[in-house]
Every structure is written in C-alpha cells, then in structure tokens.
Amino acid sequence: MNTPVRTLLAYLHRLIEYAAFYGVLFTLAGLFDRHHWFLGLFTHLKLPLAGCFIGYTLIELVARHRHNVAAGVIFALVNALPVLMLCLPAPHQPQPTAPATVAQLRILQANILTSNRDAAALLSLIDREAPDVIVLQETGRRWLSDLAVLTNAYPVFAAMPREDNFGAAIFCKGSLTAGVTRASCPCRHLLQKPIACRCGTGILPVDVARASCPCFMGGTPMPRAEIVYLDAYACVPATRARLTVNGRPLTIIGVHLFVPYNHATWLAQKRQAQRLASLARDVTGSCVVTGDFNTTPWTARFQDILTDSGLRDSARGHCLQPTWPAFLPPFMRIPLDHALHSPDVHVVARRLGPSIGSDHLPVILDIAF
Numbered sequence: 001m002n003t004p005v006r007t008l009l010a011y012l013h014r015l016i017e018y019a020a021f022y023g024v025l026f027t028l029a030g031l032f033d034r035h036h037w038f039l040g041l042f043t044h045l046k047l048p049l050a051g052c053f054i055g056y057t058l059i060e061l062v063a064r065h066r067h068n069v070a071a072g073v074i075f076a077l078v079n080a081l082p083v084l085m086l087c088l089p090a091p092h093q094p095q096p097t098a099p100a101t102v103a104q105l106r107i108l109q110a111n112i113l114t115s116n117r118d119a120a121a122l123l124s125l126i127d128r129e130a131p132d133v134i135v136l137q138e139t140g141r142r143w144l145s146d147l148a149v150l151t152n153a154y155p156v157f158a159a160m161p162r163e164d165n166f167g168a169a170i171f172c173k174g175s176l177t178a179g180v181t182r183a184s185c186p187c188r189h190l191l192q193k194p195i196a197c198r199c200g201t202g203i204l205p206v207d208v209a210r211a212s213c214p215c216f217m218g219g220t221p222m223p224r225a226e227i228v229y230l231d232a233y234a235c236v237p238a239t240r241a242r243l244t245v246n247g248r249p250l251t252i253i254g255v256h257l258f259v260p261y262n263h264a265t266w267l268a269q270k271r272q273a274q275r276l277a278s279l280a281r282d283v284t285g286s287c288v289v290t291g292d293f294n295t296t297p298w299t300a301r302f303q304d305i306l307t308d309s310g311l312r313d314s315a316r317g318h319c320l321q322p323t324w325p326a327f328l329p330p331f332m333r334i335p336l337d338h339a340l341h342s343p344d345v346h347v348v349a350r351r352l353g354p355s356i357g358s359d360h361l362p363v364i365l366d367i368a369f
Contacts, residue, residue: 013063020056020072023049027075034300037266044296044334047320050079051331082298083320090316090347103245104348104368106130107252109290109339111137111360114165118357119146125353126150129364132173135239135254135290138358139167147171158225160237170225170239170254228279230255230272238291240279248369249285259294260301269294273301277308280340286369287311287342292360296334311340314365318350323361337363345369 026042027049033040057072108131112122123146126134134154139147141161147169151157154171161167225241239254255276260266280287289311295301297313306313315321315335322333337360341347346368353362 013059016056016059017068019052020068023052023056024071024075027078037260037263040260040266040295040299040301043299046079046083046296046298047322047331047334050076050083053079086297086313086315086317087319088317090312102368103248103250104366105132105245105250107133107135107288107290107339107365107367108353108362109135109254109337109365110353110356110362111256111292111337111358112139112143112356113358113360114138114140114143114163114167116357119143121354121356123147123149125356125362129353131364133241133243133252134169134171135252136169136171137167137254137256137292138162138165139169143167144169156225156241158227158239158241160227160239162237166236166256168227168237168239168254168256170241170252172225172241172243172252228253230257230275230279231268232271236272238276245369250369251283251285251287253279253287253289253291255289255291255293257292257294269301273305274308277305280309280311280342283342286345288345288365288367289340290338290363290365292336293338294336296336297338302338306340309340311342314339314341314347314350314367317347321350321352321363323352323363325359326355326361327359333361336360339363339365341367 026045029039030042030045033043053072053076057069057076060068060072106129108126108129110122134150136143136147139159139161140163144159144161144167150171153173155174156172157170159167159169224243225239227237228240230236230238236256236258238256241252243250243252253276255272257272257276258265258269260269276289280289289309293302293305297315305311315338320335322330322335323337324333324335326333339350348366348368350363350365353364356362
C-alpha cells in the first residue's frame with residue numbers, strides 16, 4: 001500500500017475514533033437524564049448510537065484493534081439493549097379465556113398536527129380501521145370543524161380546540177357507554193368559546209356546555225367523555241372517557257406532555273407525568289393511557305410513569321415502533337407516541353398507521369379485557 005493511501009486511511013481512522021469518543025460521551029450523558037433536561041436529549045439517541053457503535057466495532061475488527069473492539073461492543077450493547085427489550089414478551093400478559101364475556105376494543109391514537117390540512121387522510125384511516133375510540137392531539141378549530149362528521153358515528157366525545165399545538169379531542173362510539181349522547185343532547189356542543197387563561201399565557205377555550213347545556217346537572221357532566229388537566233394552571237387539556245364494554249368498566253385517557261426543551265418545560269413535564277400517574281392509579285376498572293408523551297421508552301421520565309401508575313407499555317413484545325418524525329425512514333425515527341395499559345388488559349395487536357400528513361404516525365391498538 002503506497003504512502004498517500006495509507007496516510008488517508010490513518011486520517012479517516014482518526015476521524016472515526018473521534019466520532020466514537022463523542023458517541024461515548026453521548027451515551028454516558030443519556031444515562032443521567034434524570035438530573036438535567038439537557039442530558040435527557042441524548043437518551044433518545046439509543047438506536048442511532050447503537051448502529052454507529054456496531055459500525056465502529058466492525059471497522060476496528062478489521063483493523064485488529066482488540067481493545068477498541070471490546071469498547072465498541074460494550075457501548076453498542078448499552079444502547080441496543082433498551083431497544084431490544086421492547087421485543088421481549090410482556091410479563092404475565094393476561095389471556096382472556098371466556099370469549100363470550102371478553103370485552104374487545106380498537107383504539108386509534110394520533111397527533112394530527114395543528115397545521116396539517118389533510119383531514120381526508122385521517123378520515124380515510126378511520127373509515128378503514130373502524131376504531132371504537134379515537135384519541136387525538138393538536139386539534140385546532142379548523143380540525144374540529146373538519147371532524148364534526150365523526151360525531152354521527154362517535155356521539156360521545158369531548159373536544160378542546162387550541163391553536164398552539166395543545167388541542168385535544170376524544171371520540172367514542174355510542175354503544176360503549178350509557179351516558180348522554182349527541183343524539184339525545186339538544187345542544188350538541190362541539191366548539192367552545194374562549195375565556196382568559198388562568199396561567200396568564202393567553203386565551204383558552206372552555207366548554208360552554210357546562211354553563212348552558214341541560215345535559216349537565218349541578219355542574220357534573222353526564223356524558224362519559226370529558227376534558228381534564230394535568231397541570232396546576234389548567235393550561236394544557238387532556239381527555240378522558242369512562243366507558244362500559246360488555247359490562248366491564250374501561251377508562252381511556254389521552255395526553256400530550258410538554259416538550260422538555262429547557263429547565264422550565266422539563267419540570268412542567270415532570271409535574272404532568274406525576275399527575276397522569278395519579279389519575280391512572282385512581283381509576284376503577286381497566287385503564288388505557290394513550291398520547292404524545294414527547295419522551296422515549298428508555299428515559300427515566302417514562303419509566304417513572306410506569307412505576308408510579310402501575311401501567312404497562314403496550315409496545316413490549318411488539319418491538320420498536322417509532323412514530324416521529326414521520327417523514328424519516330424507520331431507523332431514524334424515535335417512539336414518542338405511546339399506549340399504556342393496566343395489567344388486566346391484554347394487548348391483542350399494536351401497529352403503526354400510515355402517514356396522515358402529520359409529523360407523527362398514528363398508533364392502532366387492539367385490546368381485550
């Protein structure tokens with residue numbers, strides 16, 4: 001091998017070693033994501049870091065650098081194991097044994113993106129999959145206007161339009177609950193009028209039905225779908241539906257947690273996660289929580305939600321199903337949209353839906369309980 005080629009290869013090898021060094025720093029930083037919001041950013045890079053360290057290990061293997069090979073294997077495993085854990089079967093998954101009494105349900109979870117104009121794609125997906133419950137995030141007023149047709153087939157609903165990417169909505173088939181439905185409600189409210197936000201950040205809409213709809217008695221709503229809040233200032237809405245399926249109670253909660261891009265939002269997300277865990281613990285009967293968590297399954301935040309709520313991750317046993325950003329190939333996406341469930345719920349199937357024009361892919365969950 002002539003000298004110029006050897007010099008070039010040595011230079012490239014040094015660059016690769018520098019890249020591996022930064023990979024080590026990123027891996028170690030991600031292990032301490034519980035202590036600072038900035039360290040948490042590196043936790044989401046498990047899959048690309050694992051791929052990089054596998055490539056690095058192969059290069060060092062060819063170069064016969066044994067110590068570097070050992071280091072590459074170790075850090076490849078540190079990053080790959082949390083991802084591979086999702087492929088393992090869920091522990092003690094309940095198996096319904098009496099088909100006549102088993103309650104089955106299909107849930108469609110989607111962050112639809114406020115600026116997305118492709119309502120036809122979402123409605124087409126709903127028509128094909130025929131979910132029993134639809135949980136949506138980032139619903140603006142235009143979105144709710146486009147989706148008003150859903151209230152014919154899904155008469156039990158709650159919706160909060162927001163133009164700041166924190167709108168929320170949930171739609172349930174009328175056969176799932178004995179509450180007041182749209183067909184029997186003379187008001188048929190879907191949109192809300194704005195009032196001043198208590199946190200002082202602007203204008204928030206509030207459900208006018210609580211003040212004027214005769215279906216609300218003594219301030220307590222009779223319908224099973226409602227808007228709830230995970231923050232102390234009632235700034236970010238979540239959705240909750242209390243259903244009855246084959247005589248079995250089921251609570252479905254839809255959430256959209258803050259993006260932890262600085263210390264304040266990191267703490268706000270922590271408080272949301274604690275409130276979510278509390279809501280889930282207080283549920284009587286089966287429970288499913290879906291939504292855009294803005295965190296990956298291997299973060300300390302996500303693990304704390306599972307521990308504090310007693311819920312399980314529906315992705316366990318179904319391998320990695322990354323949802324964001326939707327326009328990238330699967331190996332470059334990360335899973336931000338999740339579906340958690342109580343231990344008595346059996347996950348029959350879990351898969352990703354096609355692109356609906358949003359930056360997130362939908363999650364389709366089939367359960368039995």
